[in-house]
Amino acid sequence: MRSARFSTPSRVAVTALLIVLVSCSGAPNQEKTFVLPSREQFATVGLAIGAHCGTLDCHGDPARNMRVYGINGQRLNAFDVTGFGGTTEDELRATYESIVVLQPEVLAAAVQAGGAGDDWLVLGKGRGRIQHAGGQQLVPGGAADRCVTSWVAGLFDDAFRIACEQGAIVAAPIEDF
């Protein structure tokens, strides 16, 4: 009988498959928690990042891995238009999530250490120290760079606020051209 002829090999195959599956599985992953930079203090940071990184030809392009949302680039709401209206709270939240999920372990370690370095991709690439198609957009010590590093370090003082305000403007080197 046809079914009988294949019953034993089938059983062997199923058993082998089970063994493989069991051997590949381990104990369920334990839930990890990360202490990440402040969401509440991100609004001004998000505007600075949006100005330097979030235009449609860079991370404001939906094709980018690290998506930045806002007025300069892609809008979160299908009825909003690039270049019009301000960056919304939802867009800032979406940008925050884009940024913190990139390297949560590295970022959490930076928070714990009280500051981020170039091993965090946002800084390493933003500063142009890691291969970055967009080149250097965060000048070390510059306003936008200080805004981001202070945010990671949890230093929410006046210097942070001023750095973020200045960092949100990417002004032409001359006005009259």
Added chain:
Amino acid sequence: MRSPGFMALLFVASCSDPVHDDAVLALGPEALGVPPGPGHRPGQPCSECHDGRGPGNLVFSLAGTVYRSPGSRIPLPGAIVRFVDSALQTRQAATNCAGNFFVLEDDFEPAWPVWTKVHFAGIEQPMGSPIFRERSCAKCHADPAGPTSAGPVHLVPDDFPLPPSTCP
């Protein structure tokens, strides 16, 4: 032993960029009655073909199309598009009867970012953000405006009076 023809085909195939080829193909054919040249394909991303990979002969540093107003789709000839880059290099280009302008790569290799303004009839319209790397205006200024496009480059609102065009 492979034939020379096969080897040549293999060489050509290995040099082609299917993403670029698809992007060029997606632009479609030339508009009826408009030959390839400075007035062709207004509103399309110029650098798709003019980036050195062809099929356009000239390589553009920056190029695009300027319209009178966002809803008009009427080109704005005679406007001056000015640029300054982060190394303080400045350039300018005039729009033609199709509203098109271009700056050749031989004349300008920008130190990004680049800031730009359109000047016409005493009006100056700066772009809200700098250009960080894109050489074609239409990549970010596609028609229509929406959540991933600022809409076509234009000078004034729809109801703003401008001098009539001098183009035929």
